[in-house]
Amino acid sequence: MSSNVQRLPAQFPLPSDARFPARSPESRGKIGPASVGHSTHTGFAAIPKVGLSEICLSYRTQSGERLLALDHINLEVRTGEFLCVVGPSGCGKSTLLHLIAGLHQQTSGQILVDGKEIEGPGTDRILIFQEHGLFPWLTVGQNVEFGMKMKGVPKAERQEKTRHYLRLVHLAKFEKSYIHQLSGGMRQRVAIARALATEPDVLLMDEPFAALDAQTRDLLHDELERIWNETGCTIIFVTHNVREAVRLGDRVVLLTFRPGRVKDQFPVDLPRPRHLEDPHVARAAREILDQLREEINRSLEAEYQEGVKPHVEPGVSA
Amino acid sequence: MKRAARFIIFYSVLFGLWTLLAELKIWPPYLFPTPWGVAESLYAGFQDHSYWIAIRVSMQRVLIGYGISVVLGMVLGLGVASNKFLEETMGGLLVSLQSLPSICWWPLALLWFGLNQNAILFVVIMGSLLSVTLAMEDGRKQMPKIFGQAGRNLGAKGFKLFWYVLLPASLPFIVSGLKQGWAFAWRSLITAEMLYLSLGLGQVLMMGRDLNDMSAVIAVMILIIAIGYMVDGIVFKGMERHLQNRWGLASAT
Numbered sequence: 001m002s003s004n005v006q007r008l009p010a011q012f013p014l015p016s017d018a019r020f021p022a023r024s025p026e027s028r029g030k031i032g033p034a035s036v037g038h039s040t041h042t043g044f045a046a047i048p049k050v051g052l053s054e055i056c057l058s059y060r061t062q063s064g065e066r067l068l069a070l071d072h073i074n075l076e077v078r079t080g081e082f083l084c085v086v087g088p089s090g091c092g093k094s095t096l097l098h099l100i101a102g103l104h105q106q107t108s109g110q111i112l113v114d115g116k117e118i119e120g121p122g123t124d125r126i127l128i129f130q131e132h133g134l135f136p137w138l139t140v141g142q143n144v145e146f147g148m149k150m151k152g153v154p155k156a157e158r159q160e161k162t163r164h165y166l167r168l169v170h171l172a173k174f175e176k177s178y179i180h181q182l183s184g185g186m187r188q189r190v191a192i193a194r195a196l197a198t199e200p201d202v203l204l205m206d207e208p209f210a211a212l213d214a215q216t217r218d219l220l221h222d223e224l225e226r227i228w229n230e231t232g233c234t235i236i237f238v239t240h241n242v243r244e245a246v247r248l249g250d251r252v253v254l255l256t257f258r259p260g261r262v263k264d265q266f267p268v269d270l271p272r273p274r275h276l277e278d279p280h281v282a283r284a285a286r287e288i289l290d291q292l293r294e295e296i297n298r299s300l301e302a303e304y305q306e307g308v309k310p311h312v313e314p315g316v317s318a
Numbered sequence: 319m320k321r322a323a324r325f326i327i328f329y330s331v332l333f334g335l336w337t338l339l340a341e342l343k344i345w346p347p348y349l350f351p352t353p354w355g356v357a358e359s360l361y362a363g364f365q366d367h368s369y370w371i372a373i374r375v376s377m378q379r380v381l382i383g384y385g386i387s388v389v390l391g392m393v394l395g396l397g398v399a400s401n402k403f404l405e406e407t408m409g410g411l412l413v414s415l416q417s418l419p420s421i422c423w424w425p426l427a428l429l430w431f432g433l434n435q436n437a438i439l440f441v442v443i444m445g446s447l448l449s450v451t452l453a454m455e456d457g458r459k460q461m462p463k464i465f466g467q468a469g470r471n472l473g474a475k476g477f478k479l480f481w482y483v484l485l486p487a488s489l490p491f492i493v494s495g496l497k498q499g500w501a502f503a504w505r506s507l508i509t510a511e512m513l514y515l516s517l518g519l520g521q522v523l524m525m526g527r528d529l530n531d532m533s534a535v536i537a538v539m540i541l542i543i544a545i546g547y548m549v550d551g552i553v554f555k556g557m558e559r560h561l562q563n564r565w566g567l568a569s570a571t
Contacts (some may be wrong), residue, residue: 103467123473133468136565137486147472150482180566198472 047115048076048127049234050100050202055109055176057095071094071259073109077202077234084245084280085238086292087255087263088299093238094130097204100236101127113202124148126195127204130211132187134179138189139164141175147198165193168227185216187221196231209244218276221247226275242292244287247276254291256297264291351533359537363411370539376507376518377545379435383442388496391447395454395492396480407569409455414450420445420506424513428486438510438518445506453495457487457488489559497554502545 015122055073058066069092070140077083087093098104102109111118113125126147144162153161166172169189179187183269189207195203209217227236239245245252252266266288270280331352340352347355360479363369398404398412423444427437469483511520519542526534561567 098467103470121470121473123477127467127471129468130462131464133464135465135468135483135487137489137561146474146482150473150478178564178566180564194472198550 010271027318032124049079050077051112053110056107058107068259070260073262077236080232080234082228082235082248082250084249084252085255086245086252088257088296089240091255091257092260094206097127097238101125101204123198124197124200125202125204126200127206128191128195128208128277130207132191133188134190136179142179144194144197161197164199169193184212185220190219201234203233207239213316242289243276243281246281246285247274252288254288257295331570348530355533356536359533363537371515372519372522377436380442380503380507383439384446384500387443387446387450387499387503391450394452395451396458399455399458412451416448421509422511433514438516441510442503446503449495449499450501453492457491460491461488490565492539493557508542
């Protein structure tokens, strides 16, 4: 699987239809996308920014049976890449981010950053939660400062950087506000500023815009794209919204329903900036959606069979 | 305004009834003093500094005792909340110990520490430690997990994680327990002070009894109530309001 990823092209926009040629049903699931052929020149990027090799995660449910949540996930993320992960709910995509963040331990397999295995949480990988996770007892500025304070950055430098990152997310005026005084979109922007302030190499985003209204989300897509351009960080973005994934990602990885496996990967070489309503985006999304739908159906079936049995995602609940 | 009016009416009626009963002299004045007699006692007590000294000594004790309780209770509560073994073993013990009135520790404290300040402190600590511990345990569990995760994610660990994240994050959930702990500490202190010549408010109260001075007894009771109420009103209400403002909660529990 990993060879597939490495062969993915980093080339410049071709006419978008060429990126998403219609693929025969037989090719689904097993081989990578149709653009496999263009990929000979990516060999020099030998060490991926983030490498997942054979990641498995299983846990014991309340009834005592072992449940496999993630099944041999292999994934490589290039430096500076914007990778989107989509999948039905319950596929373990959030859990995967928690693992990369070091907040949880996989059952087996390795997580490498710059070729080195990670040891617990580190400020080189910052996770942005769906529910922002900002600290309500601190001001906006103190929230942004927090990671630097933990690192022991001197106060003057902290304040300067705090202001810089607040400007970057257009919230400079709100430095002294408290979190509850901000709207949902503003909170998510504070969360982004707080994450960026620790100067991470990798930004892990766990459905960060899922709870926002459509207009706010559009705005934040633009802002996130701009910030990604300005900082050059690597982003792994989890979402259940395929259009959002195509809108933002250089590549979209589709996970299967429980246990989570990499079902397929799709490079997105559409020109930026993109918009959610772009027909190219819609077309590309549709192809991914067709495959996603199979998984969603499986997840719905499983849910009906399980009845009211509570579903626990270890990454979120533990 | 309406609230103030209700307040004034209620207390006027209360004092009116009290005065009436006292003036009717159903009971002898040394058993049922008038409000003025009590006010005079209060005034005299403050005049000769005996009340000031008693208040200072008592406050000092309760602050030390309660302070130790809060620190110990937080550590214990956090330990119990984050360790399954401790939760299953010590958790139950703590709950069962709560049914023991704190003054039951007095004989034990006397034998361990002798007739001195430490025995009183011990009783105060035992009186409030459990409430603080249980409140902290509960608060740690109620606290949204995302705060701890976000803190670790941003590089906080060990003591820094506790001090900068877990403690402030759990405050809204433990403030009522802290308040309860304070009430227990204050009651335990007065009880313990009444049992032994110790300079505190409890002793001044017993002195009134020994001198058959009912107005002094009631005066000290009023003092004890007033101090307890003031700490609650100023410190804890202030803390709750502060938390509400910061967290944007309708009401901090």
